Amino acid sequence: MTPDPAAATSIVAEVEGLRVEVAASGAEIVDQASFTVGEGEVVGLVGESGSGKTTAALALLGYARRGTRIAAGRVVVAGIDMLALSAEEMRGVRGKVISYVPQDPTVALNPGLRIGLQLEETLSEHTGASAAERAERIATVLEEVRLPTDRQFLKRYAHQLSGGQQQRVCIAMAFLLQPKLIVMDEPTTGLDVSTQAHVLKIIREMCQRHRASAVYVSHDLAVISNLAQRVIVMYAGRLVEVGPSDAIFEQPGHPYTAKLIEAIPDLEAKMTLVAIPGKVPPPGQRPGGCVFADRCDFAIDKCRAAAPPYEKLREQDVLCIRAVELDRGKRQRSAQHPTAAAGTGAQGPALLKVAGVDAFYGERQVLAGVSFELHPSECIALVGESGSGKTTLSRAVAGLHHKWTGEIEVDQTPVATTVAQRPKELCRRMQYVFQSPFNSLNPRRSIGDAVRGPIQQFFGLRGKAADERVAAALERVSLPARAMDRYPDELSGGERQRVAIARALAAEPEILICDEVTSALDTSVQAAIIDLLQDLQQQERLGILFVTHNIALVRTIAERVLVLSEGTVVEEGLTATVLDTPHHPYTRSLIEDTPNITEGGQPHRVVAGADVGE
Amino acid sequence: MSSDALVQAGEPAPGDLGLGSDLPRSGGARLSVWVLRRIALSLLTLLGVSIIVFLATQTLPGDPAREILGHVTPAQVAAFNKLHGLDKPLLTQYVDWLKNTVTGSFGSSIATHEAVTHLIGRRGLNTLALVLLSALISIPLSLLIGTISAVRRDRPVDHGIQTVLLTLTAMPEFVIALLLLVLFATTVFTWLPAVAVIGPGETAFQNPEMLVLPVAALVLAVVPYVARLQRATMIDVLESEYVHMARLKGLREGTIIRRHAMRNSLVAAIQGSSLTLIYLTGGVVTIEFLFAYPGLGSALTSAVQTRDLPVIQAIVLVFAAAYVLINLCADLLTVYVTPKLRTQFR
């Protein structure tokens, strides 16, 4: 691959023919990876779960997780051949020449050691600096990441800091010795958008101030588009496309990149989310030939015959033999046709009415005076950051939260507080889909058993009659009836979430409460689930309460939106109105903090996809 | 439970030792309040123990009067019962009994007529010597073996250690002791005394060679237990994100193990030590019997044979109290060394 001309002047890191394997089986996790990082350049390494992006990034530090090994290739950082170093030499390079910012600071910071010591040991193990010099250096860097520098702060333990503070400590740690290259492994994934915006700002500042090169690993294309000069797109262990950020987001060359961008919900316009059918093949089960061929709309026999070489397309290197032939020029997203049902839908009596609901967690009040109405065939989005009370609200509605007061009515009839006090029929009409499909299905019970639950419970059906209902419910979520005999661990995240939805549908509900149902899924899988929910809403006249932290999803799915902050509804209205002309400062900052894909200098708002389920 | 903790499932993982529900959960409370609460819970447990001991020894069939006096007339039985307060209501009996127990008035041995407190003092010192010496050797040894095994995980050293540990944990301590005895005191070598001959008035400290075999047997029996716990904890710690992070920061392996890993396996070490002590208190019974070692364990065995109630009661209570005390100390220490728990109090 030819390095980017802009960076050709000075290359900080060069990876060539990298292959990382599962040590036991020899199955490849990453293969044939070659790329460079120029001086002062931020390279975005983007991919869905199972793409091998973190593995590739860790290889830059000469590091392979337990059970994996770097089998082939060359990794040169600042002129040092990382893979040729002895353990002791490697130790001297890590932290000093190349440093690392972890994905989850809550577990990456040692719970038993004070923050000060964890910062200081980086200095004392690599330099002969005196205590005073070390203290001064620490104070300087902490100031740069806008953390307090006093003794009191340094004496704290990680659990006494907020998530954003913890991550800033890790960033400070990475910059302490002014390394040439910094590997950042999804450093903002666990954070709320406002915290994420703040941390990203600091990362950008720090990279500029120290002229450091960085490899930024993320599943989130929008974040990458804002931060990186160059982008590497990974799929199933291969670099499928490499090129300048602007070029890739404007005119993606690889069919996978194009699809991935189209799967991202758009904050600015209502778009059809394009899902990528199938799933990422795991190591050991990857096809010969092009790794994406099985899921590609444009695959021809030749694609499957042999591994494709890189094709040069404008400024990009694309791992696709048809890249030039398929080039469609500037990317066009198809706006969603305004469907008939997607109007206001707010006529007639409300299906669900929530009025003045207060809720408590122990002594603490988490909801104050929340009110809204939901009509048949309508989808209301409930948006808020963590701690906003959105999940408590949905649980109160479903009768799963015990401590709430106020009025909740279904068909103008007030309901009791908990499931235990509510009649069976009411429970049937209101179904709840949980956040994590990895958690909401019992690993020891078959899919059939799971979906049969509500059928037995509400319709008293057993045996063949129940099985027929199960098959029908599975079919409504596009799963074959054969799935009945499978166990959750045999299915992918997206398939499991379909099962969870099928279980809810089996009760023939009128109201569906979806609690962050896509937040554990990859962006392309999220698109498929959203698509499914939209179909259900329109065809089955379901009223959907869609709880999410991702305001970008709202435009795609919901007619109306409720913005929840610290337990109160700060803004409410038609989706288009709220998103286009937000009134409340909180809504405004929420929209502003949501990262957007920048295209050719024109900011085009696109939001981060869902958190990848890694 | 993490995967490696599960390998040792059933063997105490740090989560389900004495810990669990007794550790502070929500912040805000004062440390002293929690400590007092924890002590109160210990006393409650002891109260429960005393009830069980009282019910077992005072109310179960096997009439003490007949047992002690032999063949007697009903009138004599009634007189005996009245003398010992056995005709009063159960609750009154219990309260009287508890009063005596708390003040240390256990009466005197039925078999030897020695004051029970005296007997416990004399024998207890011997047992204490046995237990403390074994603990002193086995705690550091098991932590060391567990750590080595974890650091060399899945290598031949680890496999070897694991096999030996698994073999030793399975064996009852008296079987280990017997094999040692046969090996070192009788057939192959005859270096050491086969039985402990400690005369009245003497203590174990004056006869160190008597202690060698019993201590060796106890050490071999208890080390595997704690070593495996330490190994599981260390593996969890070594696989933790913060140790990965420390490696990626370029810290020396020695610093990582000493500062990052050991620091966080301290809780396991504390709980392991408490387990060692608890295990040893049970283990001494058969060991003392085998070596005819004059401690509390052998005293209990002979008291059970002769149904010497005052002695049985006292010794059982001593053992249970030791358990409660050890557990209490372990929990307090655990909170002290765990910043996340300690800093909840302000």
Place this chain on the structure above:
Amino acid sequence: MSTQAIELPAARAGRGRRSAAARALRQRRTQVGLVITLLVLAVALFGPLFAQYEPSAIVSIPAQGPSAQFPLGTDALGRDVLSRVLWGGRGLVWMAFLATALGVLVGAALGMLAGYSRSWLDDALMRTMDVILAFPQIILVLLFVSMLGTKLWLVSVLIAISWVPQVARVARGVTTEIVEREYIQAAEAIKTPARRILRKEVLPNIITPLAVEFGLRLTWSIALVAAISFLGFGIQPPNADWGLMISENREIITIQPLPLVVPAVCIALLAIGTNFVTDGFARAVARTSGGEG
């Protein structure tokens, strides 16, 4: 609706526990453990069929060395050691097995109940467990045996009781963890009765840890039963028992160690065998559940 139905991968052959057992058996140490266990079990259960002499019959002079007539010599009373060894494992195996089964069963039930109820019942049960836990196991047995006499069923029940708190803690731990899962809430949301949730949703998930518990407790029950017989409160003379044989031949240890060593080795092998098998299974289970998700 997405037109394309989703392709599912081919169903996997072995599932969960079965594949864990298969995986366990591939480990060398598990194989060794299984062979040892089966051998000692065979001796314990079928040994009496092959015994040449009555186990309690005095057939020769005491403390003889091995000879053609008495392959393992004679004991302190002049009884045939081999015959006593062949007879002496049956009671031990049964008592250990019954004690473990009862203890695990009751412990699991109480633990699940405590873990699921999360109310005063939980507190009350676990406090009671704490009290039982305060007695070292062997001392709990001795305390009650001293009052109620040395009855074999009583010893088994007492050992079972001594296991209850430990098993209950494990079962409670796993249950409270499972109760947090969303699939339990999903079942509660459709008004599934508690009994059904415990049976259908919780139990299948704690069977595996309970199987591991059973193995561990079995190993230590063997040790405990042997210890109690050794102390003289289990199987009574003149019956043959491995634990008892060790204590009744203590006087002749310097002259003739075989009557002590052979039963000691039998006890050790049985316990070691079951421990190896349990460990192999636990490892396989950990790997199975660790590899998924």
